[in-house]
Amino acid sequence: xxxxxxxxxxxxxxxxxxxxxxxxxxxxxxxxxxxxxxxxxxxxxxxxxxxxxxxxxxxxxxxxxxxxxxxxxxxxxxxxxxxxxxxxxxxxxxxxxxxxxxxxxxxxxxxxxxxxxxxxxxxxxxxxxxxxxxxxxxxxxxxxxxxxxxxxxxxxxxxxx
Amino acid sequence: xxxxxxxxxxxxxxxxxxxxxxxxxxxxxxxxxxxxxxxxxxxxxxxxxxxxxxxxxxxxxxxxxxxxxxxxxxxxxxxxxxxxxxxxxxxxxxxxxxxxxxxxxxxxxxxxxxxxxxxxxxxxxxxxxxxxxxxxxxxxxxxxxxxxxxxxxxxxxxxxxxxxxxxxxxxxxxxxxxxxxxxxxxxxxxxxxxxxxxxxxxxxxxxxxxxxxxxxxxxxxxxxxxxxxxxxxxxxxxxxxxxxxxxxxxxxxxxxxxxxxxxxxxxxxxxxxxxxxxxxxxxxxxxxxxxxxxxxxxxxxxxxxxxxxxxxxxxxxxxxxxxxxxxxxxxxxxxxxxxxxxxxxxxxxxxxxxxxxxxxxxxxxxxxxxxxxxxxxxx
Numbered sequence: 001x002x003x004x005x006x007x008x009x010x011x012x013x014x015x016x017x018x019x020x021x022x023x024x025x026x027x028x029x030x031x032x033x034x035x036x037x038x039x040x041x042x043x044x045x046x047x048x049x050x051x052x053x054x055x056x057x058x059x060x061x062x063x064x065x066x067x068x069x070x071x072x073x074x075x076x077x078x079x080x081x082x083x084x085x086x087x088x089x090x091x092x093x094x095x096x097x098x099x100x101x102x103x104x105x106x107x108x109x110x111x112x113x114x115x116x117x118x119x120x121x122x123x124x125x126x127x128x129x130x131x132x133x134x135x136x137x138x139x140x141x142x143x144x145x146x147x148x149x150x151x152x153x154x155x156x157x158x159x160x161x
Numbered sequence: 162x163x164x165x166x167x168x169x170x171x172x173x174x175x176x177x178x179x180x181x182x183x184x185x186x187x188x189x190x191x192x193x194x195x196x197x198x199x200x201x202x203x204x205x206x207x208x209x210x211x212x213x214x215x216x217x218x219x220x221x222x223x224x225x226x227x228x229x230x231x232x233x234x235x236x237x238x239x240x241x242x243x244x245x246x247x248x249x250x251x252x253x254x255x256x257x258x259x260x261x262x263x264x265x266x267x268x269x270x271x272x273x274x275x276x277x278x279x280x281x282x283x284x285x286x287x288x289x290x291x292x293x294x295x296x297x298x299x300x301x302x303x304x305x306x307x308x309x310x311x312x313x314x315x316x317x318x319x320x321x322x323x324x325x326x327x328x329x330x331x332x333x334x335x336x337x338x339x340x341x342x343x344x345x346x347x348x349x350x351x352x353x354x355x356x357x358x359x360x361x362x363x364x365x366x367x368x369x370x371x372x373x374x375x376x377x378x379x380x381x382x383x384x385x386x387x388x389x390x391x392x393x394x395x396x397x398x399x400x401x402x403x404x405x406x407x408x409x410x411x412x413x414x415x416x417x418x419x420x421x422x423x424x425x426x427x428x429x430x431x432x433x434x435x436x437x438x439x440x441x442x443x444x445x446x447x448x449x450x451x452x453x454x455x456x457x458x459x460x461x462x463x464x465x466x467x468x469x470x471x472x473x474x475x476x477x478x479x480x481x482x483x484x485x486x487x488x489x490x491x492x493x494x495x496x497x498x499x500x501x502x503x504x505x506x507x508x509x510x511x512x513x514x515x516x517x518x519x520x521x522x523x524x525x526x527x528x529x530x531x532x533x534x535x536x537x538x539x540x
Contacts, residue, residue, distance in 0.1 A: 025469070025470045025471025025472055025490075026469035026470050026471050027254045027255075027256075027468065027469050027470070027471035027473065027490065028254065028471035028472050028473040029473070031472065055380050055381070056380055056381075056383045057383055058383060058474065058476065058483065058485055058502065059474055059485050059487050059500065059502040061487050061498065061500040061502075063489060063497075063498050064498075074472065074474075074487060074489070076474040076485070076487065080380065080394075080396060080401075083401075087472065087474065089472075106381060106383065107378075107381045107382045107510075107511070107514070108381070108382045108383035108507055108510060108511075110510055111506065111507070111509075111510040119216070132209075133208065133209060134208065134209040134212040134539060134540075135209060135212065136209070143214065143217055144216060144217055144220075144498075
């Protein structure tokens with residue numbers, strides 16, 4: 001069982017020169033910020049390394065930070081073998097919200113990533129089937145973005161009361 | 162779109178829709194099936210028919226507490242467990258200390274809700290496979306739980322009973338005797354259910370060796386709850402990541418053992434739910450014994466909730482599996498982001514992995530055995 005600080009140190013040793021960052025809010029546990037381009041490689045190590053063994057991805061959620069003009073993805077991992085948990089964060093710019101998919105590492109990411117794409121417009125590169133999941137395929141915009149404006153008509157039917 | 166097999170005897174694949182209006186899809190779920198004869202080549206679930214924008218609402222309502230009634234409506238057959246998960250996440254962010262009486266009442270209603278939810282899940286599963294009478298027997302029992310919930314909260318399905326730091330109102334004076342009476346009358350019914358359905362030969366034929374989920378696949382898909390335990394893994398968040406006061410109670414974690422066929426088949430997932438009800442009764446009995454008779458259930462409720470900046474992910478064991486709430490706050494009265502990680506959503510994602518190569522009739526058994534609630538899938 002490792003704490004987030006120990007895992008962060010371990011990641012620094014495994015990926016020399018990568019800019020990992022420790023995030024600590026006023027509430028909640030510490031998180032590790034990972035450069036977006038590295039997330040898939042980091043995920044693979046987290047899953048396969050004997051010391052880490054994060055075999056399940058509990059949750060993956062998209063986030064929008066309008067002030068910073070950034071999109072974010074939060075990953076929550078747990079190891080059923082070693083009993084430790086970890087939160088990872090990724091930030092990408094609003095203009096080019098591309099994050100490598102971790103679907104090939106944890107299959108459960110498939111639908112979570114589709115949901116984040118549908119709701120936030122985050123593009124998960126390498127995802128085998130990145131389609132909308134909750135909204136209709138021809139819906140406009142991404143509803144959970146803070147600047148979302150609901151379309152007035154959908155196929156000629158009003159969407160407002 | 163339906164393509165017909167040509168009458169020249171040439172084999173062609175056929176694509177048909179199961180749902181969105183189909184009695185055994187437990188709500189509005191569309192499964193696109195690619196068939197070769199009656200063998201399933203490929204399944205593509207289509208969801209979103211019940212999407213009500215829970216997460217957007219939670220961000221925009223302007224008050225953390227006003228989200229609670231909405232959590233009820235996600236998994237509407239286990240509303241108490243949904244509320245419990247949400248208020249627990251907020252209490253962990255606020256670092257609130259709860260009165261003993263509140264914790265005990267919460268555990269008792271959560272376990273009763275688990276039983277009620279399993280009764281519905283099992284009953285509907287039997288119904289899907291053509292066993293009509295168990296459904297009626299189980300609903301009689303479920304009704305007794307709903308009667309108790311109606312007495313404490315005023316509602317039979319969507320309770321809005323738990324509050325951040327406490328409960329909306331205290332239980333009625335006869336609560337303990339009502340629950341004790343229910344536990345006494347319900348226990349022998351589990352045996353009846355075993356005779357009526359669990360060991361029924363037709364039921365076993367329909368469910369054993371069907372929809373086999375190996376434990377490694379289950380973990381890679383982050384399965385949880387009865388679906389993971391049905392594959393033989395002893396994993397229960399009440400034990401492995403204890404919350405509330407579950408660490409004080411003694412109970413076993415039933416797992417699938419491949420009794421009727423292969424480990425991780427539909428029957429294993431089913432029997433885990435049946436045996437779990439017995440364990441819930443044990444927890445309720447212990448909680449009734451140690452529950453204090455006096456105490457204000459509303460004293461710890463904060464007047465106004467203003468959360469500092471931070472992110473938490475808090476998970477609880479709902480009847481369907483790991484119910485997680487990811488909440489990001491940003492120094493204001495409403496959350497920056499709420500994501501409900503619903504177990505049914507995750508389990509539906511693994512449906513294609515366990516149904517490939519099975520018969521179309523078995524599809525009904527597989528969907529029934531993972532016990533999904535579409536309200537929670539779509540949110």
